[in-house]
Amino acid sequence: MAFLKDAVSGAGSVSSGRQIAAFVNGYSIEVMPRTAAKIADFSALLPAGTRVYVAHIEGTPIDDMVATASRLAHEGFAVMPHLPARMIADVATLEEWLRRYADAGVSEALLLAGGTAKPYGAFNSSIEMMETGLFDRLGFRRLHVAGHPEGNRDIDPDGSTAVADAALSWKQAFCERTDAEMAIVTQFAFDARPVIAWSKRLREAGVTLPIHVGVAGPARLQTLIKYALSCGVGPSIRVLQRRAMDLRRLMLPYEPADFLADLAAHCADDPASLITQAHFFPLGGxxxxxxxANEVSGAVALRAAG
Structure with a gap:
């Protein structure tokens, strides 16, 4: 595999390539209803049982969300629709959505505030949705929550991660007093160092939830910079800016090789790390x-052998 050869030559050992493959194996990926509609057969593309997040972008009808979730569930995937608190009008609407997802075979959800500036109605945060008790009552056994290693200006206007991290401590306590299986999934980044430092701070604060790190999939550099700016990616955007100044690499597609290599090496060096998995944002398709991801993790070879 070309990527593994490059990774090994960059890191200097075959073990590095194996570390990366192990870290990427079991990855999750994000789709939207309109992008999912372009895939004729997910079972020919993704390893069996892959967790597929269905992103709920503002303006997407709930009918489209449920239809996409139902299709993926029936194709044998673990489906995790986004539930953006600020786009949900009230408790009754949340209950209706959860019942519809449950009827479609879904028992997982990613809870987040959502990208709208003002709430549509009753909810402003994922915590407020969790406090309703609806997820437990309607059989949602796995709940993931959002993490922001480089901060989120909507939550922490000063550029820190203080309020967002305090919210994760609350969610840790929620996990401990309920039977929900929980994990943190992060915004995508391009530099592993702030992600690793953030994960260590959380662990020192008593958080034990596994962290699934957001990874930007292969894409044109211009595309990634556009998404990074619109999504509020923090200091690690400098990785892209430095690349844009290198004329030799400007026109080459970005691949998250170095980012994954650093994460994999960290996990190998620190077995107690909260970082456990890669979650792909398919910004280039x-x-x-x-x-x-299949090539990197060896899923292609495994599927062929099967």
Whole structure:
């Protein structure tokens, strides 16, 4: 595999390539209803049982969200729709959505505030949704929550991670007093150092929830910079800016090789790390991201052997 050869030559050992493959194996990936509609057969693209997040972008009808979730569930995937608190009008609407997802075979959800500036109605945060007790009552056994290693200006206007991290401590306590299986999934980043430092701070604060690190899939550099700016990616955007100044690499597609190599090395050096998994944002296309991740993790070889 070309990527593993490059990774090994960069890191200097075959073990590095194996570390990366082990870290990427079991990855999750994100789709939207409109991007999912372009994939004729997910079972030919993704390893069996892959967790597929369905992103709920503002303006997407709930009918489209449920239809996409139902399709993926029936194709044998673990489906995790986004539930953006600020886009949900009230408790009754949340209950209706959860019942519809449950009827479609879904028992997982990613809870987040959502990207809207003002709430549509009753909810402003994922914590407020969790406090309703609806997830437990309606059989949602796994709940993931959002993490922001480089901060989120909507939550911490000063650029820190203080309020967002305090919210994760609350969610840790929620996990301990309920039977929910929980994990943190982060915004995508391009430099592993702030992600690793953040994970250590959380662990020192008593958080034990596993962290699934957001990884930007292969894409044109211009595309990634656009998404990074619109999504509020923090200091690690400098990785892209430095690359843009290198004329030799400007026109080459970005691949998250170095980012993953650093995360994998950290996990190998620190077995107690909260960082456990890669979650792909397919900014350059679902097919491109999945094929790349499959090659890196060895899923292509495993599927062929099976």
């Amino acid at each position: 679902v097919t491109k991201a999945a094929e790349w």
